[in-house]
Amino acid sequence: MAYSFSQQLLDWYYKNKRDLPWRQTDSPYEIWVSEIMLQQTRVETVIPYYERFLAAFPTVYDLADANQQQVLKLWEGLGYYSRGRNLHQAAKMVVDHFExxxxxxxxxxxxxxxIGPYTAAAVLSIAFDKKHAVVDGNVIRVLTRYYGIEEDIRSGKTKKKIQTFADDLIPFDKPGDFNQAVMELGATVCTPKNPLCNQCPLSSDCVAYQAVKTETIPYKSPAKKIPHHQIAVGLIVNQQNELLIALRPNDAMLGGLWEFPGGKKESGESLTQTVQRELEEELGVKVDVFNKFKELKHAYSHFKITLHAYWCVITTGNPKPISGQELRWVSLSEIDQHPFPKANKTLIEELHQMDNSDLTRFVNS
Known part of the structure; x- marks a missing residue:
């Protein structure tokens, strides 16, 4: 069965694979960059980021020599920013320890x-022809349907079973092509909804297809309810018409990115009280909070937020980076040079739409 599975799959792959930029190279560095970017991110989204990133850092030496802000600016909007920070640190390790x-x-x-088990298997198989089977969401879907596995795919036991099947199926010859073929099949044919079974090279032996269970396999138990947080931030403008931004610590979520200072609303306080408390805790200043500038919603992988931005004026103290790495006053013409999380970036886009020759007049308006 293993030979039949792999041969049919590879025959299909060579005829139907998408023309993707990381499939045009045998460079381990370029393949590694693509695999990091593709984690939990759609191919269509990754392509322009991948091309811009490699144009800026064509070799691992270029990436290692870059500063983190350059890396995160190019990563801006791709999400899961720890990937970019880790890739940068790993490049330094490759240069320093592996020539x-x-x-x-x-x-x-x-x-x-x-680099965890999945990325290691992907890079080693695709770049070095090493026999390591990858298991991602696409592979899980293909193999659970093919073998008729109905157990919960959130279960560690089920994941281990799928990994065993993948390890048994992967051939010694062209293991990288095999891994890409399984993922390609899951992405383009064996899709979560309405799979194109009539186009699948494996359908004649697929248990889920034969048993008409493609809509119920794979089975994933319900996820925990995603929390929703109210976040309030302050837009502080100085006499030079500059906005105050803060750099998040590297060990925090969205570490290494800039943001407008603020934080999560606590029980029993208003949004304006949240801004006042957070700015005193983060910056050591007291502020008066004026008009709301914008309210917007944003979803992260494990929670959702509603972000509320308020114009503020400092009444007591000078801002200091008590909880962050650095503070900086920047004009709107300079602000786009800094990497920001998506929600803050949306605020900046709104600021650019204003007649911003004098931001101070919006504080009390």
């Missing part, structure tokens, strides 16, 4: 920051 060569064995490559 610029991506390690080609499993134990060594997993020592690099941000």
């Amino acid at each position: 610029g060569s991506i390690p080609s064995d499993y134990n060594t490559i997993t020592e690099l920051k941000g």
Whole structure:
């Protein structure tokens, strides 16, 4: 069955694979960059980021020599920013400890920051022809349907079973193509909803297809309810018509990105009280809070937020980076040079739409 599965799949892949930029290279560095970007991110979204990133950092030496702000600015909007920070740190490790060569064995490559079992298997198989089977969401869907696995795919036991099947199926010859073929099938044919079974090279032996269970396999137990937080931030303008921004610590979520200072609303306080408390805790200043500038919603992987931005004026104290790494006053013409999370970036886009020759007049208007 293993030979039949792999051969049919590879025959299909060579005829139907998408023309993607990371499939035009045998560079371990370029393949590694693509695999990091593709984690939890759609191919269509990744392509322009991948091309811009490699144009800026064509070699691992270029990436290692860059500063983190340059890396995060190019990553801006791609999300899961720890991927970019880890990739940057790992590039430094490759240059410092491996003479610029991506390690080609499993134990060594997993020592690099941000490389876990999936990424290691992908890079080693695609770049070095090593027999390591990848298991991502696409692979899980293909194999659970093919073998008729109806257990909960959130279960560690089920994941281990799927990994065993993948390890048994992957051939010694062209393991990288095989891994890409399974993922390609899951992405383009064996889709979550309305799979194109009539176009699948494996349908004649697929248990879920034969049993008409493609809509119920794979089974995933309900996720926990996603929390929703109210976040309030302050837009502070100085006499030079500059806005105050704060750099998030590297060990925090969205670390290394800039933001407008503020934070999560606590029980029993108003949004304006949230701004006052957060700015005193973060910056050591007291502020008067005036008109709301904007309210917007944003979803992260494990929670959602509504972001409320208020114009503020400092009444007592000078801002200091008590809880962050750095504070900076920037004009609107300079602000786009800094990497921001998506929600803050949306606020900046709104600020650019205003007649912003004198931001101070909007504070009390």
